[in-house]
Amino acid sequence: MKLLGRDIPARELIARIEERLRLRGLPTSEAAEVPEEGVEPRVDPLSFNLQALEEHTDPAQPLPLHTHRGGVGQLVVVAKWAFRKTCQVLINETLARQRVFNGHVRDSYAQLSAEVIRLRREVEELKAAAKTPAAPPAEPPVVPVRPRRPRAR
Amino acid sequence: MAVHQLIPSFVAGDATGQAALHLQLLLRRMGHAAELYAGEVGSGLESLAHPVSALRPTPDDWVFYHHGIASSLSGLLMHLPCRRGLVFHNISPARFYTGTPLAEALTSGRAQLAAMAPFVELALGVSDFNSAELRAAGYRNVHTVPLFIEPERFALSAADPTQLRRLEGPIPTVVSVSRVAPHKRFEDLLALHAELVRLRPEARLLLVGGYEPGSRYFKSLRRTAQSLPGVHFLGRLSHSELVAAYRSAQVFVSMSEHEGFGVPLIEAMAAELPVLAFGAAAVPETLGGTGIAFDQKHFSFLAELVVEVTGNVDLRRRLLQGQARRLAHFSAENSQRALAKALGEATAPRPPARRPSRKPKRPRVGIVVQRYGQVTGGAERHAQQLAEHLAPHFELTVLTTCAKNHLSWENVFPPGLDREDGLPVLRFPVTRTRNIRPFNALSNTVFNRPNDRLREEHWVAEQGPLCPGLLTHLETERDSYDGFIFFTYLYAPTVWGLPMVADRAVLVPTAHDEPPIRFGVYADVFERPRALMCNTPEEITLIQRFYPKHARTRVVGVGVDRPKASPQRFREKYSVHSPYLLYVGRLEPGKGIPELLDHHRALRERYTDAPVLVLAGEAHMDLKGEGVRYVGRIDEQDKHDALAGALAVVVPSRFESLSLLTLEAFAQSTPVLVNGHSEVLVGQVERSGAGRAYQDLESFITGLREVGSERAALGKKGLAYAKKYSWPKVVASYQEELARITEEKRR
Numbered sequence A: 001m002k003l004l005g006r007d008i009p010a011r012e013l014i015a016r017i018e019e020r021l022r023l024r025g026l027p028t029s030e031a032a033e034v035p036e037e038g039v040e041p042r043v044d045p046l047s048f049n050l051q052a053l054e055e056h057t058d059p060a061q062p063l064p065l066h067t068h069r070g071g072v073g074q075l076v077v078v079a080k081w082a083f084r085k086t087c088q089v090l091i092n093e094t095l096a097r098q099r100v101f102n103g104h105v106r107d108s109y110a111q112l113s114a115e116v117i118r119l120r121r122e123v124e125e126l127k128a129a130a131k132t133p134a135a136p137p138a139e140p141p142v143v144p145v146r147p148r149r150p151r152a153r
Numbered sequence B: 001m002a003v004h005q006l007i008p009s010f011v012a013g014d015a016t017g018q019a020a021l022h023l024q025l026l027l028r029r030m031g032h033a034a035e036l037y038a039g040e041v042g043s044g045l046e047s048l049a050h051p052v053s054a055l056r057p058t059p060d061d062w063v064f065y066h067h068g069i070a071s072s073l074s075g076l077l078m079h080l081p082c083r084r085g086l087v088f089h090n091i092s093p094a095r096f097y098t099g100t101p102l103a104e105a106l107t108s109g110r111a112q113l114a115a116m117a118p119f120v121e122l123a124l125g126v127s128d129f130n131s132a133e134l135r136a137a138g139y140r141n142v143h144t145v146p147l148f149i150e151p152e153r154f155a156l157s158a159a160d161p162t163q164l165r166r167l168e169g170p171i172p173t174v175v176s177v178s179r180v181a182p183h184k185r186f187e188d189l190l191a192l193h194a195e196l197v198r199l200r201p202e203a204r205l206l207l208v209g210g211y212e213p214g215s216r217y218f219k220s221l222r223r224t225a226q227s228l229p230g231v232h233f234l235g236r237l238s239h240s241e242l243v244a245a246y247r248s249a250q251v252f253v254s255m256s257e258h259e260g261f262g263v264p265l266i267e268a269m270a271a272e273l274p275v276l277a278f279g280a281a282a283v284p285e286t287l288g289g290t291g292i293a294f295d296q297k298h299f300s301f302l303a304e305l306v307v308e309v310t311g312n313v314d315l316r317r318r319l320l321q322g323q324a325r326r327l328a329h330f331s332a333e334n335s336q337r338a339l340a341k342a343l344g345e346a347t348a349p350r351p352p353a354r355r356p357s358r359k360p361k362r363p364r365v366g367i368v369v370q371r372y373g374q375v376t377g378g379a380e381r382h383a384q385q386l387a388e389h390l391a392p393h394f395e396l397t398v399l400t401t402c403a404k405n406h407l408s409w410e411n412v413f414p415p416g417l418d419r420e421d422g423l424p425v426l427r428f429p430v431t432r433t434r435n436i437r438p439f440n441a442l443s444n445t446v447f448n449r450p451n452d453r454l455r456e457e458h459w460v461a462e463q464g465p466l467c468p469g470l471l472t473h474l475e476t477e478r479d480s481y482d483g484f485i486f487f488t489y490l491y492a493p494t495v496w497g498l499p500m501v502a503d504r505a506v507l508v509p510t511a512h513d514e515p516p517i518r519f520g521v522y523a524d525v526f527e528r529p530r531a532l533m534c535n536t537p538e539e540i541t542l543i544q545r546f547y548p549k550h551a552r553t554r555v556v557g558v559g560v561d562r563p564k565a566s567p568q569r570f571r572e573k574y575s576v577h578s579p580y581l582l583y584v585g586r587l588e589p590g591k592g593i594p595e596l597l598d599h600h601r602a603l604r605e606r607y608t609d610a611p612v613l614v615l616a617g618e619a620h621m622d623l624k625g626e627g628v629r630y631v632g633r634i635d636e637q638d639k640h641d642a643l644a645g646a647l648a649v650v651v652p653s654r655f656e657s658l659s660l661l662t663l664e665a666f667a668q669s670t671p672v673l674v675n676g677h678s679e680v681l682v683g684q685v686e687r688s689g690a691g692r693a694y695q696d697l698e699s700f701i702t703g704l705r706e707v708g709s710e711r712a713a714l715g716k717k718g719l720a721y722a723k724k725y726s727w728p729k730v731v732a733s734y735q736e737e738l739a740r741i742t743e744e745k746r747r
Helices: A010-023 A045-055 A072-094 A096-131 B015-029 B073-079 B101-119 B128-136 B161-166 B186-199 B216-226 B239-248 B263-270 B283-287 B299-311 B313-330 B332-342 B378-390 B436-446 B453-463 B468-480 B492-504 B520-527 B537-546 B567-574 B593-606 B636-645 B660-667 B679-688 B697-709 B711-722 B727-746
Strands: B003-010 B036-041 B049-051 B062-067 B083-088 B122-125 B142-144 B173-177 B204-208 B231-235 B251-254 B275-278 B292-294 B364-368 B395-401 B416-420 B423-428 B483-487 B505-508 B531-534 B553-555 B580-584 B612-616 B628-630 B648-651 B672-675 B691-694
Touching: A010 B299, A045 A096, A045 B101, A072 A096, B003 B015, B003 B073, B015 B036, B015 B062, B015 B332, B015 B453, B015 B492, B062 B073, B062 B101, B073 B083, B073 B101, B083 B101, B083 B128, B122 B128, B122 B332, B128 B142, B142 B332, B161 B239, B173 B186, B173 B239, B173 B263, B186 B204, B186 B216, B186 B299, B204 B239, B216 B231, B239 B263, B251 B263, B251 B299, B263 B275, B263 B283, B263 B313, B275 B283, B275 B299, B283 B292, B292 B299, B299 B313, B313 B332, B364 B378, B364 B468, B364 B492, B378 B395, B378 B483, B378 B505, B378 B660, B378 B727, B395 B468, B423 B468, B436 B453, B453 B492, B453 B520, B468 B492, B483 B492, B483 B727, B492 B505, B492 B520, B492 B727, B505 B727, B531 B537, B531 B727, B537 B553, B537 B679, B567 B636, B580 B593, B580 B636, B580 B660, B593 B612, B593 B697, B612 B636, B636 B660, B648 B660, B648 B697, B660 B672, B660 B679, B660 B711, B672 B679, B672 B697, B679 B691, B679 B711, B691 B697, B697 B711
Parallel strands: B003 B036, B003 B062, B036 B049, B062 B083, B083 B122, B122 B142, B173 B204, B173 B251, B204 B231, B251 B275, B275 B292, B364 B395, B364 B483, B395 B423, B483 B505, B505 B531, B531 B553, B580 B612, B580 B648, B612 B628, B648 B672, B672 B691
Antiparallel strands: B416 B423
16 A cells, blocks of 8 residues: 655554554455556547447447436336337338448448558658658669761761 | 637536636637637526537637547537647546446547547647547647636635535545546445444545436445445535535545546645545646545555544644645646647737837727717716827727617627717627526526636626627737726626736726625736726725735726706706706616615605605616606706706615716715715715715605705815816826836837
8 A cells, every 4th residue: 555645654654554454453455456557548530430330330229228317217218128129120110221321331431441541551651752862863874885987088 | 819619518517618618718818819619508508608500710710629528529620620729638438337328439539539639730638647648649739738726716605504504514524526427436435434434433425426316336326325324425516515515524535546637636625625536547646746645445544544634633734735735736827827838829918019119109099898889877988088088198999899788788889990079989799688687587696605617707798798809809909009998897898808908908997896796707807907997995995805916906086077057957948846856877776776766755755845856867667756757868968957956966876986976966066865885975975075875764864854954065065076086187097007008018
């Protein structure tokens, strides 16, 4: 256990508290779950969006049942569940065209994002090529001197 | 350039909205026109934030988008044709919400964060931790601009007394403040409390923050809490209730495992509460070595620590002293410095426009006033008279609105350049009319109680007049003016416009003791201008009472003209043939007219020879009554004629910073009968000896009798007093102050 604070006698405070814990017959240290440190990693938007589109292409698939309300909210959850159970055929029928449309959106996004990735790579390659120093101009080829033809008199 | 802000949701009690308001304050202090635009504007807050559809930035403008959880505004930002900035408030890690609908919105928010990176010119993290996340997400130009706090809003005096009484209880009481969400680890707070009640069975745990009663997480917390004594879920509280909760506890504890900043940590510091916090994410940075950060959730140990911090006086004192020092880091000044650096500007005024370095013959001065021209109103008339007398000495431009009516602010005058009595008047349209009934209802909810900045700013916005064109003019043309004279502290153009040009502004506050003068949002108005041109010593005392750090003050007042007057002319023109009491001005409840009518009615009931009550001016109320003569708006000559012939002039308003009417009555040798609840009016009557003050019906009758019997003697004293108010003296004071500003500017 570490206590951080400029205004406290940390060592003395820890010792005093641990002594009290010992007197109470309690362990002075416990295994603790240490959360992950550091900043959150970057989420690549192109692949995330593609995956999210893929996951949600079929609008007839239900989202997890959820309510933020107490009391009546629970009844609403039950009603939603009952609706889904009994009306899935109707839901599928109603949203059939939406499913097809979403599929096209997903496929278009997949194609466009792949194109963006390819173009980015090309831009990077061109930038890198532009940065590398240009090769010195090649030596001009040695042209053999042709013997002069004697002038006619 | 304007610096606007874009936020997904602007609703009461939202931390991002509060941060946006704070940033807006700093931007205005830096001279920028700064409006808020929101995807969702909370009901009733339309006067403070515009809908996103109204956002029309120019290529030079900045738009800063406040990013958190996924929002469609991120896509909008990438396509805005202007300079784009981002303020990052962090996003809770999705791992805490696996299996809930929120998880995807959180990850999506992070994907949007990365997607915006190539399109954003400047990214602001509210902590170094957030800035590090911005860099990890691909941002290049990243600056840390910490949030700031207004400590006075967490003083004991800002606590709701009812809530304080309700939360009174045994020691130790631990408080924790945040919305009830899994990563805030409320279960750990309950575990700590379970250990604490073993040591101190009377211990209490106050949990402040919104929760979803139907969520599994909250239900599991509730179940655990039911087995423990002294746990109180207080839910979402108003600002004053929140302060009461802080002030009812002895220790603040945070078990949160992810904080991008941790606003409650510094709120607790401001409420003089020792802070114990799990050192996750930005928490150690926010604590800055003060309070106590711990790295393990060893609950029996932490319970002992709570007891120690509660009972060990020396330790507690050291903690509070350290926290007080740390709090200074989260000041508006520090945040402004960081913001100015980020925007690539110095906090000092911008370089002056191309103007000759020699002393200009006639400095250019802007007079900013809410209405101007053919309007009724004490402050407006004051501004008009001053403008007329300053005109020979300065190159004046009056900057005002198109409104004529101060209740509705409806645009009546055409926008653009106008001329009034030879003076250039630049009018800007008001963008929102006012409906006085809802406004009065709002006033009742905010007056005479502590509020957060949002509620006060909201009141100012509803008060109006909202005139963004005027603010833009101040931003873009400020360097073409040598100085500004702002009129009345109360209205939005002063509250928001004065800080933009404070280094070259003087204010004529016309302050009087009314509820809004206690609002913290007015601090800039009284503290930042170069000088406060007050009307009376009482006004200075009043300002000193509420704003001890106010700008330099001086009593300037106005000059009083003494045109020749003929009482007979008035009597004949308006057929008033008996003795009369006179009031001239706005006829509305705020001016004490209903009370005056009541007193007059009672007077007529008791005395058959009671004088007639003559009322002149713009009426905003019913004026019926026996012996009451309403003569409508009258011109200047009629007014002086009426003043000269009156038995006495009545000034029934409780709220006066200087009664021009009183001085004009004195100038015509007429005594006054004034409302004794106004310190300013009482002061004027005492200093002049030319009238009486009343506080109720009896003193009204007594005062009237005395004034009537000694009219000539009192009138003489009044005339002598009025002679002291001369325009040359007033003009000299303004010349002196404005010369000081131009001199410093040249230097």
